[in-house]
Structure formats: structure tokens, C-alpha cells
Amino acid sequence: MTAAVPVISLSLPADRFAQDFGASFERFGFAMITDHGIDPALIDAAWTKARAFFALPEEAKRAYHVAGLGGARGYTPFGVEIAKGAKEVDLKEFWHVGRDLPEGHPLAAQQPNNVWPDEVPSFRTTFETLFAEFDRVGGRLLSGIARYLGLAPDFFDATVQDGNSVMRLLHYPPVEGPAKGIRAEAHEDINTITLLLGAEEAGLEILDKDGSWLPVAPPPGAMAVNVGDMLQRLTNNRLPSTTHRVRNPDAGRAGIARYSMPFFLHFRSDYPIVTLENCVDAAHPNLYPAPITADAYLQERLREIGLKK
Structure with a gap:
């Protein structure tokens, strides 16, 4: 039988959820999560606001491109981001919402404040609310991972407090004719x-251990969740940051745009990523003996994917 990424309900008892979720992460680096509790009306409103923004004229959108930030906030135009090692840019444009920190906060230098478009009513309130909801659900998921790894359920709370998390609003325009590149070339995520x-909407695929590409298509309203490179490093590769891509649509769907909203949950910028002791043994020597802060790791990777020079 073809392997398939499990669909797991967040309403399961905590220990059962932790076991199922962690096992899926260890096997696939991915899971599909239902019953996450984010209000469907809020999600629908977010889709409406995202479509309205990306439908604006190019000149209007580019007014929100902030030079020198590596795409950390505001708008990043079509054809800028490129996967590490890829030859063609991804066929997408996107908007980033981050965490606003108060003036004088010790991490403010690594986390610039948001910019907001004037042209789309309630854009800010909608996405500030959704950001907070993603943050809440992410905390519950990390608690499950902590339990699976034999750590205290609140182990990750301090590691992500005021963390450099980013919500990305993605627009993949229709693909017309033979295209150079694909919507999102094979890559791994940087974050936690x-x-x-x-x-x-079809297109998301993960690279399985045997070299085959597996589709990831959550039920309506559910979310796909995956391991990022920072968590892979922390767990000494026990939880793999799996290569994934968004392939171009089949001919019948080529004229239809694709929209998605990933929330990249990050550690605090100053968090030192030190391999967990219980993920190291004689059979699994420490692959990452030199600690690195989350921000130093992020900046290194942003340069690799073309968002920073």
C-alpha cells in the first residue's frame, strides 16, 4: 500500500494525540490536523482579504515592498524567492505578517513591526486575529511534540515566547503554457x-524516504503541519524536516490561481538551538555539536534562498 500522511484530531486526549502526532512527524515530517479550533468564519474572511490584496495593481502592491528586510514584513513580488539549489525562481508572490513587539523590547531589532495595506478594509484586524490563533494552536502542537519526546508538556513555551513567527499569505497565479520553474520548488522550511x-487545492507533495512524491491533501478546513529545520536540528534529526514542493497544476486546473496561508512558527531570536540530550546516544551521535541561535540560523538560510544578500 502507498504510504499516506495521517489525519489526526487535535480533540484527542493529550497523550494519545502526542503519540499519534509525534509518530507521524517521526515517519513523515508531516501530519494533517483536524479540530484545530480556528473559527471557519475567520479563515473565510482571511481568504477574502488575501484575494483582495493580490488583485490590486502591481504598482499598489509594490508600494508595500520593504527593501532590506529580506521579505520579513509586507509584500514580496512574484519571481523573487528561489529554493536553495534551484535554478528557477518560484512562481508565487506573498505577504508577511509578523509579531509586533513593544518599543525597547530586547528582540525588537530582529523583528521589525508590520506594515499594513490601506486598500483592503479590515486587513489588519483580520490577520492580527488569525496570527494570534495560529500562535495558540502552534503552542498546543508543540506541547504534543514535547510529550512525544519525553519532555515536560510546557518545554517549548519559553523557547517560542515572543518568537519570530511569520504568517505568509501566498498567491500562486494561473500557470499559462510551458512554465520555467514550478509554484514552489523542492525545499525544507527553516523554522520550528x-x-x-x-x-x-492539489499540488502540495512531500518527498518520501523511498524517493517517491506523496500528495498531502488535508480534509476541508484542516491544516497540514510539518517539521522545520530548527526542530530537526534540536532533535538531532529524529524529527525530519522533509523536502516538499508545490507542483504546477494539471491542465484542467492551470488557469486557476492557488492561495495558501502557512504560519512559520519560530523560536525566539535569541534561543540557542542545542541538541536535546535525549535525542543523542551511541547509535545517534550528535550531528550538531556547535550551538547556534535561532536568528543566526535564520539569517544564514535567508541568504541561501535569495531573500537577503
């Missing part, structure tokens, strides 16, 4: 875990 809404 990613929570993704919008994967119901």
Missing part, C-alpha cells in the same frame, strides 16, 4: 514547525 491552511 509550519502550520498550513489552504492545502486542499
Whole structure:
């Protein structure tokens, strides 16, 4: 039988959820999560606001491109981001919402404040609310991972407090004719875990251990969740940051745009990523003996994917 990424309900008892979720992460680096509790009306409003923004004229959108930030906030135009090692840019444009920190906060230098478009009513309130909801659900998911790894359920709370998490609003325009590149070339995520809404539209695939590509298509309203490189590093590769891509649509869907909303949950910028002791033994020597802060790791990777020079 073909392997399939499990669909897991967040309403399960905590220990049962932790076991099922952690096992899926260890096997696939991915899971599909239902019953996450984010209000469907809020999600619908977010789709409406995202479509309205990306429908604006190019000049209007580019007014929100902030030079020098590596795409950390505001708008990143079509054809800018490129996967590490890829030859063609991804066929997408996107908007980033981050965490606003108060003036004088010790991490403010690594986390610039948001910019907001004037042209779309309630854009700010909608996405500030959704950001907070992603943050809440992400905390519950990390608690499950902590339990699976034999850690205290609140182990990750301090590691992500005021963390450099980013919500990305993604627009993949229709693909017309033979295209150079694909919507998102094969890559791994940089962050701790990613929570993704919008994967119901076909295209998201993960590279399985045997080299085959497996589709990830959550039930309507559910989210795909995956391990990022920072969590892979922390767990000494016990939880793998799996290569994934968004392939171009089949001919019948080529004229239809694709929208998605990943939430890249990050550690605090100053968090030192030190391999967990209980993920190291004689059979699994420490692959990452030199600690690195989350921000130093992020900046290194942003340069690799073309968002920073």
C-alpha cells in the first residue's frame, strides 16, 4: 500500500494525540490536523482579504515592498524567492505578517513591526486575529511534540515566547503554457514547525524516504503541519524536516490561481538551538555539536534562498 500522511484530531486526549502526532512527524515530517479550533468564519474572511490584496495593481502592491528586510514584513513580488539549489525562481508572490513587539523590547531589532495595506478594509484586524490563533494552536502542537519526546508538556513555551513567527499569505497565479520553474520548488522550511491552511487545492507533495512524491491533501478546513529545520536540528534529526514542493497544476486546473496561508512558527531570536540530550546516544551521535541561535540560523538560510544578500 502507498504510504499516506495521517489525519489526526487535535480533540484527542493529550497523550494519545502526542503519540499519534509525534509518530507521524517521526515517519513523515508531516501530519494533517483536524479540530484545530480556528473559527471557519475567520479563515473565510482571511481568504477574502488575501484575494483582495493580490488583485490590486502591481504598482499598489509594490508600494508595500520593504527593501532590506529580506521579505520579513509586507509584500514580496512574484519571481523573487528561489529554493536553495534551484535554478528557477518560484512562481508565487506573498505577504508577511509578523509579531509586533513593544518599543525597547530586547528582540525588537530582529523583528521589525508590520506594515499594513490601506486598500483592503479590515486587513489588519483580520490577520492580527488569525496570527494570534495560529500562535495558540502552534503552542498546543508543540506541547504534543514535547510529550512525544519525553519532555515536560510546557518545554517549548519559553523557547517560542515572543518568537519570530511569520504568517505568509501566498498567491500562486494561473500557470499559462510551458512554465520555467514550478509554484514552489523542492525545499525544507527553516523554522520550528509550519502550520498550513489552504492545502486542499492539489499540488502540495512531500518527498518520501523511498524517493517517491506523496500528495498531502488535508480534509476541508484542516491544516497540514510539518517539521522545520530548527526542530530537526534540536532533535538531532529524529524529527525530519522533509523536502516538499508545490507542483504546477494539471491542465484542467492551470488557469486557476492557488492561495495558501502557512504560519512559520519560530523560536525566539535569541534561543540557542542545542541538541536535546535525549535525542543523542551511541547509535545517534550528535550531528550538531556547535550551538547556534535561532536568528543566526535564520539569517544564514535567508541568504541561501535569495531573500537577503
